[in-house]
Amino acid sequence: MMPVFRNLAKTAKEVLLINGCSCQIPAMSIRLMSWSPRQVNADASFHSVSFAESDHPRVLITGGLGQLGVGLANLLRKRFGKNNIILSDIRKPPDHVFHSGPFIYSDILDYKNLREIVVNNRITWLIHYSALLSAVGEANVPLARNVNITGLHNILDIAAEHNLRLFVPSTIGAFGSTSPRNPTPDICIQRPRTIYGVSKVHAELMGEYYHHKYGMDFRCLRYPGIISADTLPGGGTTDYAVQIFHDAVKTGKFECNLKPDTKLPMMYIDDCLRATLEILEAPAEQLTMRTYNISAMSFTPEELVAAVRKHLSDLQITYKVDEMRQAIADSWPMEFDDHNARKDWAWKHEYDLPELVFTMLNFITTDSQLMQSN
Numbered sequence: 001m002m003p004v005f006r007n008l009a010k011t012a013k014e015v016l017l018i019n020g021c022s023c024q025i026p027a028m029s030i031r032l033m034s035w036s037p038r039q040v041n042a043d044a045s046f047h048s049v050s051f052a053e054s055d056h057p058r059v060l061i062t063g064g065l066g067q068l069g070v071g072l073a074n075l076l077r078k079r080f081g082k083n084n085i086i087l088s089d090i091r092k093p094p095d096h097v098f099h100s101g102p103f104i105y106s107d108i109l110d111y112k113n114l115r116e117i118v119v120n121n122r123i124t125w126l127i128h129y130s131a132l133l134s135a136v137g138e139a140n141v142p143l144a145r146n147v148n149i150t151g152l153h154n155i156l157d158i159a160a161e162h163n164l165r166l167f168v169p170s171t172i173g174a175f176g177s178t179s180p181r182n183p184t185p186d187i188c189i190q191r192p193r194t195i196y197g198v199s200k201v202h203a204e205l206m207g208e209y210y211h212h213k214y215g216m217d218f219r220c221l222r223y224p225g226i227i228s229a230d231t232l233p234g235g236g237t238t239d240y241a242v243q244i245f246h247d248a249v250k251t252g253k254f255e256c257n258l259k260p261d262t263k264l265p266m267m268y269i270d271d272c273l274r275a276t277l278e279i280l281e282a283p284a285e286q287l288t289m290r291t292y293n294i295s296a297m298s299f300t301p302e303e304l305v306a307a308v309r310k311h312l313s314d315l316q317i318t319y320k321v322d323e324m325r326q327a328i329a330d331s332w333p334m335e336f337d338d339h340n341a342r343k344d345w346a347w348k349h350e351y352d353l354p355e356l357v358f359t360m361l362n363f364i365t366t367d368s369q370l371m372q373s374n
């Protein structure tokens with residue numbers, strides 16, 4: 001019998017005994033009980049990894065058409081097989097994504113739809129990428145609250161109900177101006193003033209709560225600003241550090257929306273996705289925490305410009321500060337302390353600033369040359 005139901009059976013039996021009834025609880029009646037984690041019993045205990053050790057996980061990625069999801073699906077498909085990784089979103093996938101492996105419509109605000117997907121596809125791991133990022137979140141707080149908080153509740157309930165291993169990314173944006181910023185440790189005061197940050201602190205705490213109370217296998221990494229060449233960011237404060245490469249190659253000019261000395265933690269996408277796979281595969285006994293900072297580099301716009309100019313010396317920069325993004329950036333970590341990730345599960349970044357700049361320019365230049373020759 002599954003652990004949840006075993007506990008419910010135990011509790012039901014205890015209730016009946018308290019009421020003076022010593023009759024046996026038939027297993028069938030318990031299995032048929034309509035159970036929802038929304039009414040979870042305090043004794044309930046969840047255990048992850050319902051697949052045999054030799055089997056591959058069956059993975060659902062929500063919000064998979066954003067900056068990070070397609071790359072993660074590609075990485076996981078190489079590791080676990082194409083058909084074991086299902087990408088989902090509420091948007092229409094481009095042809096190359098649709099033809100690269102399973103894709104399904106999934107709105108995280110629709111609990112029944114989520115449950116149907118998890119059941120029909122025998123999902124064992126859930127990677128929850130759907131979110132509104134920091135800048136778009138501030139522009140539409142009700143939607144951000146709905147997607148980032150109500151949506152997360154659906155995800156937690158689905159993961160609990162079906163014993164899933166659950167990965168939810170957090171962010172440097174989960175800290176605020178009262179957090180230590182240089183460096184920011186894993187455990188410190190977290191009082192963000194964006195709906196994005198508030199929803200991510202909520203996700204960290206709810207996931208950890210479900211882990212400690214029910215044994216849910218919740219895993220979480222706080223990502224820095226992620227930089228990728230083939231996918232565009234979805235409306236965050238760190239977006240400038242992606243856009244600069246495209247503009248530098250295509251026009252030789254870039255208008256930056258943050259002040260030249262705004263220092264933020266950043267990471268190349270390959271490191272971010274590898275870290276995600278590594279934490280997902282880490283043996284549970286190695287994890288002394290359930291939410292880890294991960295770090296690779298920190299830089300300011302002027303430092304990034306200097307690194308790009310080593311390859312494109314004519315790059316012209318102007319600054320037109322976006323007050324909202326600047327205020328957010330000024331409250332975020334400058335350096336991220338990730339020593340716990342390095343100690344517990346041997347996290348190690350591969351890309352520093354020169355390597356990042358070389359890789360991004362190489363990718364975008366080759367890409368635009370290919371486009372021109374076609």
Ligand SMILES: NC(=O)c1ccc[n+]([C@@H]2O[C@H](COP(=O)([O-])OP(=O)(O)OC[C@H]3O[C@@H](n4cnc5c(N)ncnc54)[C@H](O)[C@@H]3O)[C@@H](O)[C@H]2O)c1
Nearest residue numbers: 063065066067068107108129130131169171223225226234
């Ligand atoms: N990209 C970064 O720099 C960064 C940094 C830190 C953390 N993260 C986190 O990583 C995750 C993925 O980030 P990303 O950059 O790919 O985000 P993104 O904004 O590019 O993509 C988010 C996706 O969520 C989808 N979505 C929105 N509402 C939905 C709904 N109701 N149901 C299902 N899907 C919905 C969108 O269609 C979009 O494709 C997010 O949780 C984000 O907070 C990203």
Ligand SMILES: C[C@@H](O)[C@H](N)C(=O)O
Nearest residue numbers: 133134171236237238
């Ligand atoms: C940092 C991260 O969470 C995202 N790129 C943002 O700026 O909102």
